[in-house]
Amino acid sequence: MFGKKSSLIGLDIGSYAVKIVHLMEAKGTYRLKDLGIAQLPPSVIVEGAIKDPDEVQAAIKKLVTNLKTKVKGVATSIAGWSVIIKKVDLPQMSEEELSENIQLEAEQYIPFNVEDVNIDFQILGSSEDKPDRMEVMLVAAKKEVIDDYVTLIRKAGLAPQIVDVDFFALENAFEANYDAIESGGVALVDIGATKMNINVLKNGVSMFNRDASIGGYQITEDIQQRFGLEYEEAEKVKLGMTSEKVPVQDLEAIFVSAATGWSTEVKRAIDFFYATYPEETIGQILLSGGSSRLPGLDSLFNKDTNIPVAYFNPLAKIDFDTKVFDQQYVDYIAPQVAVAVGLALRRVGDR
Structure with a gap:
């Protein structure tokens, strides 16, 4: 949102983990240079607001050190209650005219x-x-909120160049890796630890978007409360560790309950989209975010929406050295780093 087009580190600071992606560009193609994820303690970031900057700084510093990256310039993004995204209808004017009048025009649409x-x-x-x-x-x-992120990144020894919005970073990653879907628009559904974003695109233009305060953390919290576990143990159980305290059938019931709620939210958003744009169709749903890997989630979404569902691969058209990056790991982790890839595609001087 603010600012030679040199490469930047894509730094996605989520409520569950910090993700870094660095891409090198040559002759119109991109190559993966660095990729890393560092988990954060619970509640250090809540609804996009940084509650414990020291913990986040430490995670970023450790990740940068481990990756041995020399690049200091960063593109990062924000999301949550602090960001308002609205499609509005305004009188025809040039981009320059709108730049001069944007505050006046925006006032009626923004609750801040x-x-x-x-x-x-x-x-x-x-x-x-x-x-x-x-x-x-x-x-x-x-x-x-922007100032908090900028300050944090500077204290971590990096140089923030671009502060974007998760919503646009995902669009950027999609446009770099996918061709237009002939059977209609595409719904990008990103499910993180504490938020879900639904963004319907057609011909590279966003037609509809919606946020919901739901995600993978609700599963961890449910496991904690029902079985009296600490956060760390509950998180491990969620990710596949067996525990005598947690019967398998009870864990499956928690997963099914969460997945059903997420699917209901997606279907509600898509139904609203169809009611608003009755002539339009959605040809595919692409899932991203760490929590999208819940087993069977893609099949459930397909069943409830009657739309083909696949996992978003933000590295589909990006080369990487299989001697440096394990193919299976890249395939597994790709949906979780979609925002970071979209940010890494940005360049100094971009608007």
């Missing part, structure tokens, strides 16, 4: 004081039924 936010926009094109008006994607992010 416009003095407290950074505002950006993307002109999507003319309104279909109103040639004198245009559709604009409006983005507003709380300055204090």
